[in-house]
Amino acid sequence: MGIKRNEIEEKYKWNLESIYSSEEELNKDFEEVKSLLNEIKKYKGILSDSWENLYNTLYLYEKILRISENIYVYTHMKQHEDTRNNKNQALSGKAEMLSTEISTITSFIVPEIIEIDENDMNKYMESEKLKQYKKFIDEILRKKPYTLSPKEEELLALSSDIANTAENTFEMLSFADVKFPEIEDEEGNKVRVTHGNFSKFLQSKNRTVRKNAFKSVYETYEKYKNTFASTLSGSVKREIFYSKARKYNSAIEASLFEDNINLKVYENLINVISKNLDDMYKYLKIKKGFLKVDELHMYDLYTPLVSKIDIKIKYEDAKDIILKALKPLGDEYLSIVKKAFDERWIDVYENEGKKGGAYSWGSYDSHPFILLNYKDDLNSLFTLVHELGHSLHSYYSRKNQPYLYSHYKIFVAEVASTLNEQLLMEYMLNNAKTKEEKLYILNYYLEQFRTTVYRQTMFAEFEKIIHEKSESGEALTSEDYCNIYYDLNLKYYGENTCVDKEISFEWARVPHFYSNFYVYKYATGFSAASILSHKILSEGKEAVDKYLDFLKSGGSDYPLNQLKKAGVDMEDEGTIQIALDIFKNLVKELENEM
Template sequence: MLENRNEIKDEFKWDLESIYKNEDELNKDFEKIKNLLEDIKKYKGILGESEDNLYQTLNLYEQISRLAENTYVYTHMKQHEDTRDTKQQSLSGKSDMLSTQIGTVTSFMIPEIISIDEEKMNEYLNNDKLKPYKKLIDQILRKKPYTLSPKEEEILAMSSDVANVAENAFDMLSFADIKFPEIEDEKGEKVRLTHGNFSKFLQSKNREVRKNAFVNMYDTYTKYKNTFAATLEGSVKREIFYAKARNYDSAIQASLFEDDINLSVYDNLIEVIAKNLDTMHKYLKLKKEFLRLDEIHMYDMYTPLVEKLDIKKPYEEAKEIILKALKPLGDEYLELIQRAFDEKWIDVYENEGKKGGAYSWGSYDSHPFILLNYKDDLNSLFTLAHELGHSAHSYYSRKNQPYLYSHYKIFVAEVASTLNEQLLMDYMLKNSKSDDERVYILNYYLEQFRTTVYRQTMFAEFEKIIHEKSENQETLTNEEFCNIYYDLNAKYYGKDVCVDDEIGMEWARVPHFYSNFYVYKYATGFSAAATLSHNILSGDSNAVDKYLEFLKSGGSEYPLNQLKKAGVDMEDEKAIQIALDTFKELVDELEKSK
């Protein structure tokens, strides 16, 4: 039985009062934002008439955005403490509506900035007041070929709520309406299958439990196959619509343009992984041998190789391990991690109604916050290290960049978190206490490669195929989705795996397919982190300094340039290959452990 929120000790809760002490303070900021929105409206149509008008508009937008970030982050984190709390639901809903309103009211800015004559804009930027906004204006001017008239931009901004209907319908169907059947657990007791316990069942030592969970999960999804196909196709069409409306060549170009990423980076990832599938196939063959199976099925993928070992990592011990593992990053970094532990950045344990999973969040004016549901196991230890990486990246970005350039791009968002995990893995392999523990940790690390590099690349290839088909006016039916997805699984997992028919429906379970062309960033981020951690652990004297500078650069540059300065060129296939070479070495090491 889970504890209620008020039963959790304060030392294990985050300190959201450091943002707003009470609802009155929150409401004052809501009112400030509304007043500022009225002020910024006055510049619609006249933004480019003088340098002062341009400055006033940008300054007001910065104030609005910074305040709105505080209200949005606070209300949603407060709701996540107990999602059943209707008052907090209402406040987070208020923030959502305000965000849409901000987008609508300020939609005139980019078209008007773009319409300013180049010579006049250069004169404006000589004004000292406008110099802090030069990078922002440069970023806006990049979008000139893809920006519409002020009225058209306003219409697109107003359409955002409608455009999210497919994703909202998916969320409601998948997480609220669907009811899964009961299955028998390891003790023979009837337990209802849920999203929350599905992954645990797939790790069960009892193969029949794994199989029943797998079959019942996808049989249930199959009953709604046409609805899920309609929601996913709707999401794909949404991205294609916005890409076409803005004159991009394709949905993928529109998505990559925001981060200034070349399509070659996306294609290289898929191609290099394809050249290294033999290592994945070797790993899965070894897995079959370790598990002593005649056939290895999709429901065996998450089964630990060491049956009897159950590594417990209580939270206090986890903190000590992480501080030791991250020692190669130097004293400055370690002091920051210690602050996260000491200053209540972390909401540690699960309680009734608390949002599941884990994340790192916060605003420019707050310290980072981490939501956990800590379970005293190895996975929780790695999750904590992962989220601390995100928090360190956010902290350094905010402390070293002005507000407008403090938000790093999603493309690099997984680098710091994954690098922390890789340093932790290196530490734990070097300090394993038995052969079984070493195999267990090796397997855990190899699974990170399988699920983060190979599997996310498979997802990326699936996304590319379905968008191209839709752009070529091909209808995406449930059957089409299933066939594409099944064939990709057969390709990625190889002939030694029995690719069960049910896996063809897995696409219907993946929320990330509604954040188009996002998942490839997990694979590229992991690969970049593998190269950077290799540089750090190999004793490169400048590697740590370059890495910390990368963390501090925030959103002041585009991601590929940031990573090049840190020591990894993601436009070069070698960046992916270095990570896969590490994977190959670990597979060979596992083979020797048989």
């Protein structure tokens, strides 16, 4: 049996009471949002009549979103503590219903703003009170070609609750209902495989443990392949439905439009990676030699090259390492990281029913929160520093931007997290005590490239293929998903790897496929972070100041503009190539260590 939540020390659990100290407080906010929704209804049909009506509508809208964000974040994080808890399931469901109600009632705002005569809008914007909403309004007007009539917008908003069914079903099936078998660990003990310990088993020195963990997970997903195919197809169809309804050319165009990203950025990524697969093949060939195996299997990929050392990093030690590694970012940045450690921003350890993986979340009125499933290993250390990057980005955004501009676009979301990882990587390479330790960390650095750049691009290509096939009228079955996914693994891992048939079911366990066209941002973010971290280490304060300005800018500008100001042009193919050249040099360095 796993650890129960009440068996974990308080200091290792996040303090959600800092958002709501009682159920009464939560219910009070539910009621306030309901009241504000009744008030904002009065402006439907008359929003464009005067600048006062426009201002009052936007003021109420902002207030509704701000309070409801507290509700949504709190109820879902409570559910994630133990996904089996019926009360918390009900509360998060109630929050989702409220979100749907908000979307429905406020759906008149965008189409009515779009209908305002240009001359009238220019006069309205002379008001000092409305100037704070200028970018918000400009962003709405940018979407004018893809915005429908008020009645049609209301219908789309009403559909959002149903549209989330596929993702919700996936989460409940994958994280709450599916149980993996027990296997024998390295000591011969029977241990049940979980989402939290799976990665640890894949890094085991014992090949039988790795293989059994790998097979136990993917053979379990195989049993549910048709259900997972149904949920994934439902999610794909949702995106296609909304893109067609709004008259985009495709689902991917609709998704990229949100961040104001050119389709060329997405396609460049896949093209540049595809041209640089030889370096990946070379790395895997070297890995095969290090591991002394006849065949390199998929369950061998996460295995450290050095078996003589075992880097164990307890959580308390991880905190000290991170503070030293992030020192180049300056004292102010470090003081905020210390607050995260000292003020219970972080839910550290796995417990029964807890949501797997890791994330950084929070609301405008709360500090950031981090969900972890910490194991005493290097991967957990890097996961922690990664999520702290997200949290510091959110912290700076919220402190320096008004609510409506505090949410940075997803396109830049992975830059701060990956930059933190790269600073940690450099610190650990520079402070390795032995050749074996340096080799271990060098391999870990290469694995970050493999999993964050190459693997996420493979995911991105998978998404692109399945959406295009679905848009052309193909009904995709579990067999189709498996075949597409298996072929991509063959392409990305090459002839030096034995691509096991079980990997064809991996698509069924990837939650990011339900956040359409998200994963490519890991690869672009890694590339941008590579350049920025190099600038910070080589240029010092000037580069740090530009980087902090980037973090503080939140959602006040478009992502490509923000990165250009920080010193990175993501529309240039060469930016991705710079990251891959770093990978190439690391492979050569690894080869020299053989």
